[in-house]
Amino acid sequence: MSIHSNTELTAINEVERRTEKFHAILRAAAHVFARSGYFNARVSEVARAAGVADGTVYLYFRNKDDLLRSIFSTSMQNFLRQARAQLEVIDDPCERLRRFARLHFEALEDNRDMAIVFQVELRQSSKFMEEFSTTQLAEYLLIIREAVEEGQRRGLIRNQLSSKLVAKFLFGALDEMATNWVLSHKQYSLSAMTEPVMDLFFNGVCSTDGVA
Amino acid sequence: MSIHSNTELTAINEVERRTEKFHAILRAAAHVFARSGYFNARVSEVARAAGVADGTVYLYFRNKDDLLRSIFSTSMQNFLRQARAQLEVIDDPCERLRRFARLHFEALEDNRDMAIVFQVELRQSSKFMEEFSTTQLAEYLLIIREAVEEGQRRGLIRNQLSSKLVAKFLFGALDEMATNWVLSHKQYSLSAMTEPVMDLFFNGVCSTDGVA
Amino acid sequence: MSIHSNTELTAINEVERRTEKFHAILRAAAHVFARSGYFNARVSEVARAAGVADGTVYLYFRNKDDLLRSIFSTSMQNFLRQARAQLEVIDDPCERLRRFARLHFEALEDNRDMAIVFQVELRQSSKFMEEFSTTQLAEYLLIIREAVEEGQRRGLIRNQLSSKLVAKFLFGALDEMATNWVLSHKQYSLSAMTEPVMDLFFNGVCSTDGVA
Amino acid sequence: MSIHSNTELTAINEVERRTEKFHAILRAAAHVFARSGYFNARVSEVARAAGVADGTVYLYFRNKDDLLRSIFSTSMQNFLRQARAQLEVIDDPCERLRRFARLHFEALEDNRDMAIVFQVELRQSSKFMEEFSTTQLAEYLLIIREAVEEGQRRGLIRNQLSSKLVAKFLFGALDEMATNWVLSHKQYSLSAMTEPVMDLFFNGVCSTDGVA
DNA sequence: TATGAATGAGTTTTCATTCAT
DNA sequence: TATGAATGAAAACTCATTCAT
Secondary structure, eight states: OOSSOHHHHHHHHHHHHHHHHHHHHHHHHHHHHHHHOTTTOOHHHHHHHHTSOHHHHHHHOSSHHHHHHHHHHHHHHHHHHHHHHHHTTOOOHHHHHHHHHHHHHHHHHHOHHHHHHHHTGGGSOHHHHHHHHHTHHHHHHHHHHHHHHHHHHTTSBOTTSOHHHHHHHHHHHHHHHHHHHHHOSSOOOSGGGHHHHHHHHHHOSBOTTOOO | OOSSOHHHHHHHHHHHHHHHHHHHHHHHHHHHHHHHOTTTOOHHHHHHHHTSOHHHHHHHOSSHHHHHHHHHHHHHHHHHHHHHHHHTTOOOHHHHHHHHHHHHHHHHHHOHHHHHHHHTGGGSOHHHHHHHHHTHHHHHHHHHHHHHHHHHHTTSBOTTSOHHHHHHHHHHHHHHHHHHHHHOSSOOOSGGGHHHHHHHHHHOSBOTTOOO | OOSSOHHHHHHHHHHHHHHHHHHHHHHHHHHHHHHHOTTTOOHHHHHHHHTSOHHHHHHHOSSHHHHHHHHHHHHHHHHHHHHHHHHTTOOOHHHHHHHHHHHHHHHHHHOHHHHHHHHTGGGSOHHHHHHHHHTHHHHHHHHHHHHHHHHHHTTSBOTTSOHHHHHHHHHHHHHHHHHHHHHOSSOOOSGGGHHHHHHHHHHOSBOTTOOO | OOSSOHHHHHHHHHHHHHHHHHHHHHHHHHHHHHHHOTTTOOHHHHHHHHTSOHHHHHHHOSSHHHHHHHHHHHHHHHHHHHHHHHHTTOOOHHHHHHHHHHHHHHHHHHOHHHHHHHHTGGGSOHHHHHHHHHTHHHHHHHHHHHHHHHHHHTTSBOTTSOHHHHHHHHHHHHHHHHHHHHHOSSOOOSGGGHHHHHHHHHHOSBOTTOOO
């Protein structure tokens, strides 16, 4: 005895099929964009890689732009959801920042296609850049700011610092590490850089007794 | 009585004319690329903005790619030459890093077209990115590394830090500030951010008595 | 007690349902073609306007062409059947021609979508034009010719005239009035033009005493 | 000794070359449109027929639409200029109308490609139809109206007739003859129909003693 | 019979680049 | 050196039609 009627089941399968195809095309697009670069990538290549007809791509995405946009927002939403879940159980805000940095690096290490799209292809034009800076990236930066501000309240982080500036500073440093890792042909671990980078972030470069 | 023969003068004027036109086209290209984005920019638009015929562009540059490449390398060479000159008279390596950061920001503030091309258009594809990372950017990073290493020798900067990592870390932070400034529609001073950013770089975010 | 068996009733309803849907699609097509033009009209728009699925259109019509063809032939057959019925009771052949012209105008006035399709969309290519000229239009012209020839037998119409030429001449004049009416944005009565046009047709433009 | 400087000559040749190529493409377009129909015609076919590259078509015409539009307006302007010149020396307005009709037919007979484009391809959509009805066709009808009105002043044509209606009536009749000629596969003379058609136009179909 | 998701053929137009002048 | 007319390759996207359900 089923808890679903036949019609309900059909509807559910329908939705699942759509979702699967949506993600198959998205994965294919990330792969092709990473290999050829967004502008040199052909939509028909994406379609072939996804195992669908050219026209089918356009049943799921408005246009080629939309593919790039969707790669970013889908992954970013995923990342942020998981990150929030993992971070909320960590009490120490400095530890939270360390974990966040590690999650950032691990996410990129986990999917090199996505990493290339994120670190390179997405930066191609102010059109995309502005759009992303003002939406999804803002939430990313907010997570950092919140931790920084809590650290300030607890006396762990210098009070006179602008949390906004600190957030950009950290993001910039992490982003540069990531871009370097993506462009480098040597195979090294990105997440292994978490500790040294966060050490610089927390303690600066100066000797304890140095005067900068 | 001239120290140059007529023929020599003609040759010199000739060279100057070439140089002027070369730079006129380059400036026009930076302007058009900044406004429309590299991919949407038309070579004929660049030619019109430079006041030359379409074909003339190809007497000075191999192709459209070469225009982008040349904008970068010409400006970067300029910047590095001037920076080296200004930095070699500064004895304190930490002060040298501060000045370098300020010069970086000022150069971008000085020419917004160039700044847009640097921070956005140039990042469009791994093809450019890899090329730049391994050549001109390397020299930029070297200036930082040298100062860091001297700071370490003088006991101003922690000895156990990898100078390479520190250089990337600083570049990443500065680069992110610059990108933010370019994309922001608010008109604020980028160079005014030198001090707060370098403070973070030198001293980190932690309270003196904090344990990160 | 029914005179039809259940099965018969079902069959009849079935036929009616088919017929209704057939005409619903045809009306929708006329509407969409009139609004967007045949080439710019989408089959899926027609389907939506008719309240059926895209595929259903193909259960009733071979293809998009067939829709256009069917709009013409269905309406033309209708018109000709009704016209013949109304004309056969009119004895005077000249009066018959007048009535025919009026019926022609009234039919177009009655359904503007159809009028646009007839006067404009149908003329789009020699493929359609040749097909129509040789079939349905021929019957239309035949009605005129028969009346003209009877008029000639009765001494009402000049004997030396070629009835074929006269039929084309009249059709051309009526057709031009109709096209003008369709394209004009002013709202005037087309059928009100019957009398003046038929006066020209019967009496020519010359003054009775004029020498042309 | 030349009356033109070299530079002037070059400029003149330049203009001639442009004009020649413009007309070559236009003739090619008329030919291809006549053969395949406007919608089924490929721009690359037109280019090949004109002996130029695909892109060259777009140096002379905005787009495919513009090609069709230009075929019409160029020919129509030509026709109207020549017609006006030939008609102004004819005193009798009725004779002028006869000559005009003959010129109309002769122009079409003279260039079958053009005739097909005029009678069929141009009628394909209200977009074109409305545009033409309100511009160039208006001038055509004006020539008829002027002759009719002069005929009325001279007592040759019935005073009570609307010259506008008469003009449409005549145009419609001539147009239908032309369309028939274009669609007919028999090879007959169109201009030979001038007399019989104009007889109908001037005298109507009724017997002198007939009562219509 | 009805559906509508999937297909994939098909074409205009753009624009970097060349080359005769 | 400079010009700019000519080239022609190249690709995103649409939409009529099909067919599994």
